[in-house]
Amino acid sequence: MKVIVAVKRVVDFNVMVHVKADGSGVETENVKLSLHPFDEIAIEEAVRLKEAGQIEEIVAVSLGSAQCQETIRTALAIGADRGIHVRSDSELQPLAVAKLLKVVVDQENADIVILGKQAIDDDSNQTGQMLAALLEWSQATFASKIILGDGSADVTREVDDGLETIRVKLPSVFTADLRLNEPRYASLPNIIKAKKKTIDVMDAVETGIDVAPRLTTLKVVDPPRRQAGVRVASVAELIEKLHTEAKVI
Amino acid sequence: MSCLIIVEHNNTILKPVTLNIVTAATEIGGNIDLLVVGAECADIAVSASKITGVSKVLVVDSEEYACQLPEDMAPLVAGIADAYTHILAPANTFGKNLMPRIAALLDVQQISDISAVVSDDTFERPIYAGNAIATVRSSDTLKVITVRTTAFDAVGDDSTTSAAIEVLPAAGGSGLSELLRTESNVKVRPELVAANIVVSGGRALASRENFEILERVADLVGGAVGASRAAVDAGYVSNEFQVGQTGKIVAPQLYVAVGISGAIQHLAGMKDSKVIVAINKDEEAPIFQIANYGLVGDLFEIIPELERELQKFLGQDRP
Numbered sequence: 260m261k262v263i264v265a266v267k268r269v270v271d272f273n274v275m276v277h278v279k280a281d282g283s284g285v286e287t288e289n290v291k292l293s294l295h296p297f298d299e300i301a302i303e304e305a306v307r308l309k310e311a312g313q314i315e316e317i318v319a320v321s322l323g324s325a326q327c328q329e330t331i332r333t334a335l336a337i338g339a340d341r342g343i344h345v346r347s348d349s350e351l352q353p354l355a356v357a358k359l360l361k362v363v364v365d366q367e368n369a370d371i372v373i374l375g376k377q378a379i380d381d382d383s384n385q386t387g388q389m390l391a392a393l394l395e396w397s398q399a400t401f402a403s404k405i406i407l408g409d410g411s412a413d414v415t416r417e418v419d420d421g422l423e424t425i426r427v428k429l430p431s432v433f434t435a436d437l438r439l440n441e442p443r444y445a446s447l448p449n450i451i452k453a454k455k456k457t458i459d460v461m462d463a464v465e466t467g468i469d470v471a472p473r474l475t476t477l478k479v480v481d482p483p484r485r486q487a488g489v490r491v492a493s494v495a496e497l498i499e500k501l502h503t504e505a506k507v508i
Numbered sequence: 509m510s511c512l513i514i515v516e517h518n519n520t521i522l523k524p525v526t527l528n529i530v531t532a533a534t535e536i537g538g539n540i541d542l543l544v545v546g547a548e549c550a551d552i553a554v555s556a557s558k559i560t561g562v563s564k565v566l567v568v569d570s571e572e573y574a575c576q577l578p579e580d581m582a583p584l585v586a587g588i589a590d591a592y593t594h595i596l597a598p599a600n601t602f603g604k605n606l607m608p609r610i611a612a613l614l615d616v617q618q619i620s621d622i623s624a625v626v627s628d629d630t631f632e633r634p635i636y637a638g639n640a641i642a643t644v645r646s647s648d649t650l651k652v653i654t655v656r657t658t659a660f661d662a663v664g665d666d667s668t669t670s671a672a673i674e675v676l677p678a679a680g681g682s683g684l685s686e687l688l689r690t691e692s693n694v695k696v697r698p699e700l701v702a703a704n705i706v707v708s709g710g711r712a713l714a715s716r717e718n719f720e721i722l723e724r725v726a727d728l729v730g731g732a733v734g735a736s737r738a739a740v741d742a743g744y745v746s747n748e749f750q751v752g753q754t755g756k757i758v759a760p761q762l763y764v765a766v767g768i769s770g771a772i773q774h775l776a777g778m779k780d781s782k783v784i785v786a787i788n789k790d791e792e793a794p795i796f797q798i799a800n801y802g803l804v805g806d807l808f809e810i811i812p813e814l815e816r817e818l819q820k821f822l823g824q825d826r827p
Contacts, residue, residue, distance in 0.1 A: 354617045421747065477630065477645055507762040
């Protein structure tokens with residue numbers, strides 16, 4: 260079986276983002292960009308499935324500017340076999356990403372696609388589900404455990420009420436939640452090996468898919484700031500203040 | 509304008525988030541219809557018909573929808589979407605799982621997690637874990653939206669005039685997916701996202717047993733229990749208690765953070781709470797920067813004291 264893992268290049272999760280002064284977005288120049296942490300979990304899961312002998316090949320796919328190839332290299336160093344870069348210099352929103360990924364999935368004749376559940380930049384949480392819809396495949400989102408069977412997979416999902424386990428027919432789209440696994444650090448030999456792995460490039464425009472954004476960002480502002488309040492000296496004073504001042508108990 | 513809200517329920521209980529989404533739909537304007545999809549869910553439809561501001565309740569009651577799997581629900585919703593300008597659902601694991609599948613079938617770019625309605629095509633939504641608020645305008649004719657329910661007030665659910673209930677035919681199951689089992693903690697407390705008071709613990713609680721003291725404190729004030737990701741990862745509580753960017757987003761009247769330092773991703777889940785109390789032994793912990801009331805000290809002395817003092821305050825004796 261062949262697995263495709265979608266990897267996104269995002270502002271590193273340790274970076275405190277700043278809204279641009281002109282309100283057009285957040286500052287992404289001169290800040291560290293990294294492989295999206297949820298996608299790292301997705302890659303790790305694919306590598307573990309391969310190590311367990313359940314899949315044969317892992318293809319890491321990234322969409323966007325030329326720098327996405329660095330992100331693909333990171334995925335290759337973790338253990339993906341080869342990469343595909345879908346080049347585009349325009350903004351790609353989740354529906355467009357899902358449509359482009361579908362082209363890649365069809366072309367590669369893949370059996371499973373694994374993505375991070377939600378990008379930490381736009382927080383959309385859409386691409387995996389949209390891709391599953393376009394492919395007319397089953398979906399298993401927010402996965403914390405994946406067990407591949409014969410023609411199906413049992414996936415445990417993190418949901419609001421706790422955990423649920425579903426059995427989905429293959430082919431399927433999985434989206435990775437935090438507790439699916441703990442990604443390994445890429446070893447130096449693997450980083451070096453990754454440099455020799457192939458990355459094929461295709462142009463988003465040549466797919467003929469209309470990727471024009473449907474959502475226009477009118478402005479981006481800082482959230483309302485909370486001010487630090489007061490320190491209380493004791494539990495008794497806390498309860499007193501919550502009762503008489505804040506009136507919440 | 510005409511809004512369709514997908515009602516979240518488990519065939520027994522109508523989840524209160526729908527009441528908040530009705531407020532968002534009211535701000536958009538036009539008729540508000542509710543869609544109840546399930547199995548043996550006639551009671552849910554009756555409850556839904558009593559929600560303030562609702563024009564009509566559509567019901568699809570059939571065995572294949574017992575577990576409301578997105579593979580089965582999305583084509584059904586897409587099939588009736590023509591009559592609407594907006595389709596809304598909660599931005600929780602139910603809505604997040606379902607709505608993008610519907611949006612893709614309709615060739616619509618979904619608008620996720622809206623926190624304010626600016627106009628019928630323009631909405632505010634948090635990005636970067638709530639560290640920025642974007643105002644976005646959709647050019648799609650039909651809007652598919654998930655709603656950050658804590659950002660909107662709840663409407664009433666005991667209207668004396670009931671909305672009409674209309675039964676729609678089922679569309680058949682996809683056979684792509686089936687629910688095998690669920691694991692859920694027994695619900696004796698209010699739902700985390702709907703609770704007026706949330707008492708949350710972090711890794712500093714150091715054990716499952718110490719969380720039990722927090723649970724007793726929460727019970728004293730009729731609150732829910734929450735946890736940081738670190739506490740969930742450490743195994744002190746299960747995932748459904750996690751508050752944060754990737755867990756639940758809460759905005760109660762009172763949020764008590766015990767032994768939580770205040771990582772950005774945790775703050776993303778609770779910083780819109782009305783009053784925040786931070787209890788931590790590290791007086792430099794970032795959580796104090798957003799807390800209305802801070803108490804520095806040893807948790808293992810403070811938590812039992814909090815329980816005792818609350819009992820005293822509430823005039824309750826130890827059972």
